[in-house]
Amino acid sequence: MSQPLKPATYAIREFHQNEDILAFHAEEFMLTGCTVIENLWNEAELAEFRTALDAIYTQQTAEIGGESQLAVIKDKNIARCLVSYDEVFLKMATHERILKLLTRLLGDYFILSLQNGIINLPNQPNYQTFWHRDLQYQHFTSSRPLAINAMTCVDNFNEETGGTYILPHTHHTEKFPSDEFVLKHQRVCNAQAGSVLVFDSMLYHRAGYNASQQIRRGVNTMYSLPFIKQQINLATATEYKYAADKFLSQFLGYDSDADANVQTWREKRIKRNLSQNL
Ligand SMILES: O=C(O)CCC(=O)C(=O)O
Structure with a gap:
């Protein structure tokens, strides 16, 4: 890696x-x-993501009986569980560089927790523009990440279209910070389409307001340690179609779902032990 200019330091012995x-x-x-x-x-690739995302939103809106139904649960302009609708989103979720970074941060056993398409329309705030954590209602802290989001900028995230706002370091604080802190320390992450914002799911964040004339799409892919429940069961949503693929079946959580009863729990472990001892 090329070395950046070395900052001047004083009385420091240890450097990362x-x-x-x-x-x-x-x-x-x-x-x-x-x-x-x-x-x-x-x-x-971005053109492919845009077309697929818009088509899934149209399909899901029809499946539930129209946007008025989505409005009841404030779920307008969000397409959910994208991997089970179009394989381009599996390609997105499994980009080699993202998986390598996740392995460093989460270890070698993590699963896909959710994958939502955020369609941020011009001048129409939605609940994503309110501060939140993606592990919702949680107020503890953890020394290591439990879950990580990779927000793919499918369109440009900028001052006009509304970048993602974050409150740096707040994955290490329990309560939502004071109004003064928020106003002083909120930081907007602007990025070109094709970039990916990777953040701790416990970091307070929100979507920016889209004051432009264009749609601003993003895909929020969340990965977690396997003990955290998926938003939608991806084993059943994908109808176990990747069961023969060792990596994908683990990644999609086929192996981490609760077992139906004691016998199934034991049989699964016996099978795994026998195959490891071969
Ligand atoms: O669209 C954004 O910039 C943020 C979306 C978001 O907050 C979320 O998906 O949880």
């Missing part, structure tokens, strides 16, 4: 050094709660 750019992203994530990976997707 990164062996590569991925290590820098991991360092930045651990210290602030957020890091941005730029240019992960090209224009052709």
Whole structure:
């Protein structure tokens, strides 16, 4: 990795050094709660994401009986569980660089927790523009991340279209900070389409207000340690179609769902033990 200008220091003996750019992203994530990976997707791939996302939203709106139904639960302009509708979103969720960073931060057993498409329409705030954590209603802190979000900027996130706002370090605080702190320390993450904002799911964040004339789409993919329940059961949503693939079946949570009864629990472990001892 090319060395940045060395900051002048005084009376310091120990320095953290990164062996590569991925290590820098991991360092930045651990210290602030957020890091941005730029240019992960090209224009052709982004065009594919846009078309697929819009089609899924149209399909899901029809499935539930129209937008008025979505309005009842304040779920307008959000498309859910994208991986089970179109494989381009599985490709998005399993980008090699993202998985490598997640392995550094979460270890080698994590699952896909949710994947939502956020369709941020011009001049129409929704509940995503309110501060929240993605592990909702939780007020404890953890020394290591429990879950991580990768927000793919499908369109440009900028001052006009509304970047994602974060409150740095707040994954390490229990309560939502004071109004004064929020106003002073909120930071907007603007990024070009194709970039990915990676942040701790406990970090307070919100969508920016879209004051432009264009739709601003993002896909929020959340990964978690396997003991955290998925928003939608991805084993049943994908009808176990990836069961033969060792990585995908673990990644989609086929192996981490609660077992139906004692016998199934034991049989699964016996089978696993026998295959490991072969
Ligand atoms: O669209 C954004 O910038 C943020 C979306 C968000 O807060 C979420 O999906 O949880």
